[in-house]
Amino acid sequence: MVTNREHLRTLAAVVDGGSFENAAAALHVTPSAVSQRIKALEEQSGRVLVRRSKPAAVTEAGSVLLRLARQLALLEAEADAALAGGPGRTAIALVVNADSLATWVLPALAGVDAIAFELVLDDQEHTPDRLRDGTAMAAIGSDPEPVQGCIARPLGSMTYRAVASPAFAARWCSDGWTPEAAAVAPVLVFDRKDALQDRYLTAFAPGARPPRHFVPASTQFVEAAVLGLGWGMLPDLQAAHLVADGSLVVLDGERVEEVPLYWHQWSLRSAALDAVAAAIEAEAVRVLDGATASPAPGRARRRTGPRSHA
Template identity: 55%
Template sequence: MDLQLDQLRALDAVLTEGTFEAAARRLNVTPSAISQRIKALEEAAGRILVQRSKPVRATESGLAVLRLARQVDLLAGEAARELGEANRPAGRPARIPIAVNADSLETWVLPALSRVTGGICFELHREDEEHTTRLLRDGTVMAAITATATPVQGCRVEPLGAMRYQALATPDFARHWFPDGARPGSYAEVPMIQFDRKDDLQWRHLRATNPEPIDPPTHFVPSSTAFAEAVRLGLGWGMLPDLQTETERAAGTLVNIDGASRIDVPLYWQQWKLDSPALNAVAAAIGAGAVTALRPVT
């Protein structure tokens, strides 16, 4: 296949922006030029790469070429900067798309990424840690913080550590709903906070503490900050990370509802196998941040 850099960049722009018009604005060309480049790329590949829908979507073949396009664009940009003057590097900053679970994003990831200096922009995709590998597989991201230790094809994986969660509520909530303590079977009518329908942490706690299946009343709060606030306001109990609740637990304004249960969620860093200084710099910063913030994986 004879794939041209401008064609690959057009594919990346179309699938990132969702329309030919938005891709044209991003690359400062006309929509017709984008259409011509995509057509030429499809002819070179010998197959359809994008579905002309709104938004534009990649076909299975398109996802394979998209991964190549983003790898080539990253390496080409790094070469341009290396060839530029030391104080005026050529080309755009490297753009590193990363999938991050909400609690890591809320607590330790941004301080870790702040250690990365010069020539790198982050595109953060929030996704549950159990599902971030999907974004690696389809080429949406180059790296992910994930709960999956098995590497995605074409990726390498490194352990980061574990986030510890506790089943927390306010003291008033715990006294009202668990006057005799949180015992097996006592959770059935107790309001629960859940992040979204992918969030399994509360259910893991329920399966461990209740012998029979139950269906408690549930508030869905799809924001890490608002989730914690809902627990603090007494709307329900929820599994909250120690990193987010240290002050409240020390002050007694949040308590472990059964006094003992903990869930440690191991986290891993997966990234494309690509000799990219920018991607490796991000990996190093994430690794250093994890050493400070996370518990060792046992």
């Protein structure tokens, strides 16, 4: 099918704005014009493309055209910059789990010029969906398999350990960290998608259902552990210096979780995407490959997906 560029641009504006009215404001046209463009695109494709919900969302068919709209916008921006003889400014939407965002991703992005980033925080299990529907052009996640039309490359891994404040440990496990202690000691959980603590408990204290505090922010999650609100699985990149200065203690020296990370991006020839990928991969080699100590003999290591911290 032949598609109208303005119609595709309008589709992207509806998704970004969440409504026809917001899309109209962004495009400087009337809501009626937006409605007519979407209707024309749907008639041309023979499918419903937009769910008239709050917020508006694309259907499965609409996601195909949304992805095309994003790709065309990226290539057009790069072409305009090349014709103007300058770097221009290209917009890149990137999905990332927040433990990575809080520790090593921002320094990588800071070294990339002429790109405006839209960072989307999401659970790693939704990363493929974000790439398929065009919400994101690239992502950091735990799945080694690329979705159709994308590539995936390994970045390294982050190591997580069960930690708590010294005061918390003295109160809840003065005789040592045991399955019995883990069954009653309050646990920190980011949100209801965060499965790291539950996976640890399944292995260490099967059937344990301790009280839990939900702390949906990466920095505050660490602060809550330091303040003794509960124990939690923290990455070495966030916790190592706090363990070193005594603010936190490692509860379990035998079990760590290795979280593999992969870089996903559209398999599209784009100088902007390539620049972001190069920066992310260089920082990953510098930080992730040297971020974890060698495991002690007999230490159990599990490979899991990253937590979706915000």
